[in-house]
Amino acid sequence: MLKAPIPSNEQQRLWELYNYEIMDTPPEEEFDEIVKLASQICNVPISLISLVETSRQWFKAKVGIEASETAREISFCGHAIASNEEIFEVGDASQDYRFFDNPFVTNEPNVRFYAGVPLINKNGIKLGTLCVINSVPQHLTDDQSFALKVLARQVIKLLDLRLNNKALTAQKIRLKQQAEMQNRIISIIAHDVRSPVASLKQIVEFNNNNILSDVEAKELMQVAEVHLDGTLDLLSDLLEWGRLQINAHNCEYKQIDLYKMIEEKFQRLYAGSSIKQNKLVNLVDKDLVICTDPNALRFIIRNLLSNANKFTEKGIITIYAQREKDKVLISISDTGVGMDEKTSNRLFDGGGKRSTLGTHKEKGSGLGLLFTKDFIDMLGGTITIKSTKSKGTTFYIELKA
Known part of the structure; x- marks a missing residue:
């Protein structure tokens, strides 16, 4: 058995895969419908949306198989994402030097036919495959090949749409949090900036009108100084927060x-x-x-x-x-x-x-x-x-x- 090779851009490939935050998520109807359609079009019992991680391939959607994941090193999909073919097709795995003794061939589900279209995102990164599997030898017709490629592109569109929706939701939450923060800032400024400044102004007015003795003026100015130190720290925080918000x-x-x-x-x-x-x-x-x-x-x-x-x-x-x-x-x-x-x-x-x-x-x-x-x-x-x-x-x- 030939183990699935590791692509040269593996680190970037994994980074892009994880960026979708799709691994180990619950089933979703849109993806389930694609594998059902792929199975019907290609007339096979098994169809998968397989995402290839570091040491495993995980199935976002599946039909005809119970397992939710398998080891990467014995996966057909691992070979598919490492190849340069638009469709990685194996007509009879039992006669192929790469797979004849693969446990998926010698045991259940007794794979003979496999065809996988790499799921390639907008950055040219292969995340996994849309694949179809049969327990008897087979070859795709031109129409089936075309349909499988179209469905694979739809998987990528669904992944991108899912990612964009998540980003929009995060942005809405962020805007709401910023609005709440601004309201809190206004409330705090109303008290913590105005109060010490107003107190200092009053002390100055008392002093100018000779209402305070020298001792009283000195004591009040010391109190005002402490308040102003806190106010300056607050203003520094406000300026720094505002600057970072602009560049967020x-x-x-x-x-x-x-x-x-x-x-x-x-x-x-x-x-x-x-x-x-x-x-x-x-x-x-x-x-x-x-x-x-x-x-x-x-x-x-x-x-x-x-x-x-x-x-x-x-x-x-x-x-x-x-x-x-x-x-x-x-x-x-x-x-x-x-x-x-x-x-x-x-x-x-x-x-x-x-x-x-x-x-x-x-x-x-x-x-x-x-x-x-x-x-x-x-x-x-x-x-x-x-x-x-x-x-x-x-x-x-x-x-x-």
């Missing part, structure tokens, strides 16, 4: 040395962490490189580290990362005040207009965490939280590598 469809993906980026963020946080006697620990592998938008990732890391420092005193803030296949898992942990389950569950839903005060009574809007979630969504990642009151909090981030 043009994310600049680059190779990033994650350990080095964390060290840079630690340097910027050093003064604030020293005041609160917090220890910063970077456990990221020095050789870990990921491909993502550097500006978005910097924003995410900066906000989560600042948040950890805000709620921690005389504690430890640790960041760790590891690669798992095509993903990178990042965790940012602190030994701070923590939070109850109700609070952690609502942390990213904008459920509260005001955030909790930090260990030094630092104020915030909570907007930084909302933006952080938005950026992670934009990068196709996820973020989850594990927190225990009085023991600390850990944020878990999963990003595509």
Whole structure:
């Protein structure tokens, strides 16, 4: 038996196949109808839409067979996608040196005749085949060959349509999320930007009218300064979020040395962490490189580290990362005040207009965490939280590598 060869463009081929997000999905009537029609046109008992993965061929639609997948190395379809033929046809597998001792030939379903049309997408990539199978020797007529090619093109059109519909749905969800985010931003700005500015204006007016003593004016100005620091941080977050939103469809993906980026963020946080006697620990592998938008990732890391420092005193803030296949898992942990389950569950839903005060009574809007979630969504990642009151909090981030 000759094992199915591996195409020279296998890595790209698999990437395109996975991009359709079709593997292991439930049966769909449109695909089922195509294999039934192919079986009838070619007068065979078995017809399949077979998608060839790393080590298996999986059947999106099938007629005349119970199995949902088989090993790739013994598959006829593996040969079909590696060939340059428009239709890969085997008239009698028992007489073919490539297949005569193949278990599909010597055992059920006792394959003799096989004809497979490669499913070629718009980028010229062969994802699998539309194939027909019989247990007796056979050859396709010209009309059957033509019909099988037409049906194979229809399979690709269905796959593309399915992908486009999914993209449109994702876009609608994204637009809805952005609208909700904008409403939350307006609500937060109405309070967290206007209030300190209005207070400062009132202090200035009191001072100009000699209503305040020097001591009172000094004390109020110190309070206003703290409020304005929080407002400047909020405005910085707003500007960064707005800039990245404008470029959301043009994310600049680059190779990033994650350990080095964390060290840079630690340097910027050093003064604030020293005041609160917090220890910063970077456990990221020095050789870990990921491909993502550097500006978005910097924003995410900066906000989560600042948040950890805000709620921690005389504690430890640790960041760790590891690669798992095509993903990178990042965790940012602190030994701070923590939070109850109700609070952690609502942390990213904008459920509260005001955030909790930090260990030094630092104020915030909570907007930084909302933006952080938005950026992670934009990068196709996820973020989850594990927190225990009085023991600390850990944020878990999963990003595509």
